[in-house]
Amino acid sequence: MSPRESGEALVHAEIKAAGDVRRINFARLASMREAGLIVIILALCIAMSFASPHFLTWGNFRAMLMSFSIEGIVVVGMTILLIVGGIDLSVGSVVCFSMVVSGALFLAGLDPWTASLIGIGVSALIGAAMGFFVTVIGLNHFITSLAAMVIVRGMCLIVTKGTPLSLFTLPSSFKAIGQGSFNGLPYVIIIFVVVVAIFDFLLRRATAFRKVFYTGSNEKAAQFSGIRTNQVKFWVTVLCSTLAGLAGVIYMARFGAATPTFGAGMELNIIAAAVIGGASLNGGSGTIFGAILGMALLSVVTSSLILLDVSVYWQDMIKGCILLAAVSIDHFLHRKKS
Amino acid sequence: MTHAPILEIRGLSKAFGPVKALSDVQFTLRRGEIHALCGENGAGKSTLMNMIAGVLQPDEGDILIDGERVSIHSPAAAQRLGIALVHQEIALCQDATVAENIYMAAINVRRAPLMNFQKLHADAQKVMDLLAPIPVRTRVADLSISNQQLVEIAKALTLDCKVLMLDEPTAALTESEARRLFSIVRGLKERGISVVYISHRMAEIFSLCDRITVFRDGRYVATDPIAAVSPDDVVRKMVGREITQLYPDKLAPQEPGRVILSVKGLSDGRRFTDVDLELRAGEILGMGGLIGAGRSEIAQTICGLRPMTSGTVALDGKQLRPRGYGDAVKVGLVYLSEDRKGSGVFLDLPIAANISALDLARLTGSLGLLDRKAEDRQARELTGRLGVRMAGIEAAVSTLSGGNQQKVAIAKQLSVSPKVIIMDEPTRGIDVGAKVEIHRLLRQLAGSGVGVVVISSELPELIGLCDRVMVVREGRIAGELAADELGEEAIIMLASGVQDSSDQRQAQNVA
Structure with missing residues (x-):
């Protein structure tokens, strides 16, 4: 290689390196957080592989993945909603309502696929109603969704008259969504990975989702940039409920039943996962990948506690402490920065 | 002792x-x-x-x-x-x-x-x-x-x-x-x-x-x-260096361009009534007045950020009926907010993302995906042109000094190649060096045919920078001062409504 050529190559290498640095910088904080979570999760896995012979088995991993895959779909919506500066306490109720409505329609004679679509549609309408109260009436997300949580739970009880719907007559082609697998890979996990991949990509790249960050970071500045922030907030609220509805339908396929009390308390686990993964309750920051890692961490901890024969009564307390620790570390890092 | x-x-x-x-x-x-x-x-x-x-x-x-x-x-x-x-x-x-x-x-x-x-x-x-x-x-x-x-x-x-x-x-x-x-x-x-x-x-x-x-x-x-x-x-x-000239040279008096922005009888039913305004290409029009006189409200209404009850706004002779700020931006009418941190910039977002916020459509490909390369190119070009001192275009705006934050906010306005730019307190709270740079930039913009309106509460800035100053008092245009009439006393008198009997010239200027 001539000196001139090698010089050019060097310049090119530099430009490329500069490009790489830029990519890293773009989500520097987020990626730091994500890398930290991966390290913690790996460390836990390694420690557990010594502590329990059952931990590092495909069966256990499959069980862990299954356990958070469906919730993971809800986490995706919640993370986007947190980024826009909102929150949704009603997701657990909406998951249940979607399940109950689809189940009841199926029992009334509808085919399960149509019934599920209606269930998801009804969930979207609940989101639209919340979006209306937030953007048109001007209430905040917390109160609106708190009310929705209670109302929708009540609707679950009304539809089912308080008793679980038994859906063992669901056709096996439908049940396969929740129970079947493709070459040994459960459909549930496939759906989860697809949903996560799509929304993670969109959130990073799509113009529409960039507006979510603008709105959450500084709503007024977004308005002064010509962004219709109410529209953004409305549609993100609808999206979150719709994804909860999708999760509800998958749960129905998985359990072959619809219980009117299902999903109570789920919202806390989901918000915790998103926040551990770096989403801020003040809006403007968060990644889907981080939120899923947050979910994975909580799941690995739960699995570890079970394998270590720790009483289930301890689980909630320990999860709560992890949330507190994650948020404290985050707060500390941010305060250091400014 | x-x-x-x-x-x-x-x-x-x-x-x-x-x-x-x-x-x-x-x-x-x-x-x-x-x-x-x-x-x-x-x-x-x-x-x-x-x-x-x-x-x-x-x-x-x-x-x-x-x-x-x-x-x-x-x-x-x-x-x-x-x-x-x-x-x-x-x-x-x-x-x-x-x-x-x-x-x-x-x-x-x-x-x-x-x-x-x-x-x-x-x-x-x-x-x-x-x-x-x-x-x-x-x-x-x-x-x-x-x-x-x-x-x-x-x-x-x-x-x-x-x-x-x-x-x-x-x-x-x-x-x-x-x-x-x-x-x-x-x-x-x-x-x-x-x-x-x-x-x-x-x-x-x-x-x-x-x-x-x-x-x-x-x-x-x-x-x-x-x-x-x-x-x-x-x-x-x-x-630590010589600043030879605090304010850039003004427009020579004989060269007013075509009318680029024309506002007639604008009212919002609350804060201001019957505002007329004419801006010519190449000039910097100042807007003076007390805080609360309605200057920002007038500017925001012109740009469609607030609703109007009557009046017309015409850009380049074409009637404008913006239903929202987005519409105004599309035709090249932009507004720089006076509240930099509150509504001007996204502090925790990267510089590049701040600059592109005003018009994402021009950076969006056919699939609705953002062209990040184009975004970066735009950010590098504008930050270079404005001399933003920064670690890189991916640094959060919060890491910049006030003056550089303001330059990013201005870069955002320039990203859409505006025809008319209305700047509300463009140099509030920023240091002398950055101030001089921003003044030069405004003059340069005006020189390239952009209509520039500067709202300022700093009298030396209005006098030093602007070719013409309109003074707003209690939601009405109290008067207008040409370049040779500009002075602190004259502006204050119009702004406060105090008539100095010894100076009849001011009274004639009251519309």
Whole structure:
């Protein structure tokens, strides 16, 4: 290689390196957080592989993945909603309502696929109603969704008259969504990975989702940039409920039943996962990948506690402490920065 | 033999991580003087004030009060030593009344279980009346920004201080409020209170202060009696280089371009009525007036950020009916907000994302995906053109100094290649160097055929920068001043509605 050529190559290498640095910088904080979570999760896995012979088995991993895959779909919506500066306490109720409505329609004679679509549609309408109260009436997300949580739970009880719907007559082609697998890979996990991949990509790249960050970071500045922030907030609220509805339908396929009390308390686990993964309750920051890692961490901890024969009564307390620790570390890092 | 100075700083240093905010600075405040502290943003003025007020702790060096070494470990300790700091940014309890805010410190240490509201209100009103007739039972949130600033100052006055530090107290005040503040500060000086006065406005410093200390890049540069220096000297010391010309050359009087923006009979039914405005290509039109006169509201309505009830707006001869700001942006009419942090920039987002916020459509590909390469190219080009000093286009805007944040906000406006750009207080709270650069940029924009409107509460800026100034009073155009009629007196008279009988010329200009 001539000196001139090698010089050019060097310049090119530099430009490329500069490009790489830029990519890293773009989500520097987020990626730091994500890398930290991966390290913690790996460390836990390694420690557990010594502590329990059952931990590092495909069966256990499959069980862990299954356990958070469906919730993971809800986490995706919640993370986007947190980024826009909102929150949704009603997701657990909406998951249940979607399940109950689809189940009841199926029992009334509808085919399960149509019934599920209606269930998801009804969930979207609940989101639209919340979006209306937030953007048109001007209430905040917390109160609106708190009310929705209670109302929708009540609707679950009304539809089912308080008793679980038994859906063992669901056709096996439908049940396969929740129970079947493709070459040994459960459909549930496939759906989860697809949903996560799509929304993670969109959130990073799509113009529409960039507006979510603008709105959450500084709503007024977004308005002064010509962004219709109410529209953004409305549609993100609808999206979150719709994804909860999708999760509800998958749960129905998985359990072959619809219980009117299902999903109570789920919202806390989901918000915790998103926040551990770096989403801020003040809006403007968060990644889907981080939120899923947050979910994975909580799941690995739960699995570890079970394998270590720790009483289930301890689980909630320990999860709560992890949330507190994650948020404290985050707060500390941010305060250091400014 | 004179007394020991009331406040002396020796060899003070402070670092934030790897960044040295102050290195080995000195500062001496004599009893009963008004001492200006100058420097560009980032020179370390606020850091020093915060250390004297006990908010921050120095890494090295001594603080002496009355010749004795003290350590000021908390704001409460500073208060006990008789030191009061009025922050540049307003830190009041928005939901409490003016009186409760003024006496917050006193309420905090009171032992009685019940509040004596009658006495509280009476005492607070007495202090408040020194500054402005603001009723003390008002909720702070209901006051204008300038009145809130006055409440902050009143709060400091109640602390019975020996040393009063004012950090840009006039940044949000109108000319007449500022004048009232000056006479109060002089009164405090008569009472033996020593004042540290931070400001970017040379005129103020030279009319008010006794001595001046300049900092640059965290270092002490010089202290001089005010009579021994000129504003040019001070600016030179602050920036460390020669600024030959504070304001760029104006338009030659005989070259008005075509009318690019024409507003007729604009009203919003609340804040302003019947506003006419004509902007020609190539000129910089100033908009003066008191804070609250309705200047920002007029500008925002023109751009579709607020609804109008009657009137027309025409851009380049074409009638404009924006249903929202987005529509105005599309045809090339943009507005730079006066509230940089509140509505101008996204502090925690990267610089590149800030610049592209105004018109994502032009960076969006067919699939609705953002073209990040184009976004980066745009950011690099505009930050280069505006000379933004930054670590990189992916750095968060919060990491920049005020002046550079403002340049990013301006870069955002320029990203859409506007035909008309309305800038609301484009240089508020930024340092001299950045200010000069922004003024040059505006003149350059005007020169390239862009219509520029500048709203400013700083009279020297209106006079130095603009080719023509419209003055707004209580929601109406009070008058217009051509280049050869521009002067502080003329603007103030139109803005305040005071007619000076000795100067009939002004009266003729009232529309």
